[in-house]
Amino acid sequence: MKLVAQAKLLPVSVYDADALAATLRACNRAANHASSVAFTRDLTRRNVLQKEVYFALKADYDLGAQPAVRVVKKVCDAYAALKANIRAGNLGREGSRRRLRAEPEPIVFREDAAQPFDDRILTWNLDARTVPVWTVAGRIKRIPFVCSDEVMELLASRKGESDLVLRDGMFFLIATTGLPEPQVSGPIGFPGADLGTASTSDGEVMAGRRLNRYRQHHRDLRQKLQKKHTKSAKRALKRLRRREARHDANTNHIIAKQLVATAGRTSRGIALKDLSGIRQRVMARKDQRARLHSWAFTQIGGFAGYKARRAGVPVVFVDPRNTSRQCSQCKHTHRANGVTQARFVCRSCGAVLHADHNGSRNIAHRGEAVWKRGAASRPRTSTR
Structure with missing residues (x-):
């Protein structure tokens, strides 16, 4: 079975953090260009799209060879996921509002959207708990990361790509790991x-009741702060952002x-x-x-x-x-x-x-x- 492991990066300098942020911006701008070409020319197969945009991504967006390949794959995967959702009906019936928002225009990537890296441009040094990673400003040899002991055990069986994610000003690496799935025995009942x-x-x-009270408290607090329209209220709203979602996820776990x-x-x-x-x-x-x-x-x-x-x-x-x-x-x-x-x-x-x-x-x-x-x-x- 496959599990997702998450580690937090700790850039040692402002230069390293700026390089990581600039890399995400460059990759996502390149992805938007590739997405536009894929949409207008109906080129969603990876080899065909790569042939059309590969040299432009390297020349115009300052990407290396392997990052350009990862960008093309990211775009093709996004269109494959969109088509799968449409076939499955997850975006509604034909002509529905959600489907009309998704179909007529090319997929657009945010400037801070996650970017996949493979082992040629990002490697894990689990003993030193550092990662060397390619950036548009050059290769950074050692960026420390932190995670729990359980995540370290999962990373030992890591395979494939690792995604660089920027969330609330912090950088994370998310990797897919594989574990053997235990055999399911015959149950004697089902609660x-x-x-x-x-x-x-x-x-x-x-x-x-306790969780509902917590949610109601946050709804009331957000409404109260949104009515103030002051800088301090906006700072408080930014500080509270995603706190309820994190609490809910922890409760669900x-x-x-x-x-x-x-x-x-x-x-x-x-x-x-x-x-x-x-x-x-x-x-x-x-x-x-x-x-x-x-x-x-x-x-x-x-x-x-x-x-x-x-x-x-x-x-x-x-x-x-x-x-x-x-x-x-x-x-x-x-x-x-x-x-x-x-x-x-x-x-x-x-x-x-x-x-x-x-x-x-x-x-x-x-x-x-x-x-x-x-x-x-x-x-x-x-x-x-």
Whole structure:
């Protein structure tokens, strides 16, 4: 299986930092030129596009031979990803607003967008924890990097490219590593997990009110600062930028880790809702939209998926339809079963349960059924 390892670069001088930033700008300007040529002449095959723009990238944008090749591959990969998303319906139907924004114009790269480097222009010295890297100002022989011990173990099995990323004034290197995937054993059951509320069929609620209060606090704080229109307010907004996203990602990592640890300890698998396209399918009241669109459904599902694969725990994705309306005891399904958002009362057998606990038990039952019949289990691609 493949994992992503991230290390933070620590340029020893302002000159080194400026050289890295200038390299990103030059590569992305060159990528915009190559993208324009690829779009206007319909040249999305790598060898054909490279033949057209290679010498221009070297002469006009001060790139070396190998960086120019990496830029061309970056552009071709971007167009391949765009076509794949269109075929899969991820940008909507033909004529939709999102698709019209993506199709009629060439792909544009930000000046600080990530740039891939291969081993000819960037190498890892894991013993000294430094990286020699090519820049438009010449090759910098030693740039220190820092990372955790776990990431160092992952970097030992690194293969392929490394991406240089500039984020909030800091430089990072992101590399893809390969690990052997443990064999998945037959589970004796599936605890269901409702990603909407982070509750399980075992009755455990791992997030919810506390996380919602944190998000509401940040929304109120942003609105308060945005109304001031002062320099200090703008500095505060910049300082708070991405803090909520980092907190959410950390919370989702913790939830996913707990799910996998519980399933592995009890020799069970994990059953999750397939929430692909939920933001397009669900119509929420105005006062609930912010909470619905703040929850990173795909992120927590992805975290649980790769952590489970590392631990040898099977994961299945089930159809979420009527999981909140169906009784987990007698299987009676009716809209009136959900008395309130938190209270479930079955109109047939009279069972009284917490709505989230009932929904997660339904997910667990469906997960067992999916596993037993051997159906392919993966998140479906939205067609909306």
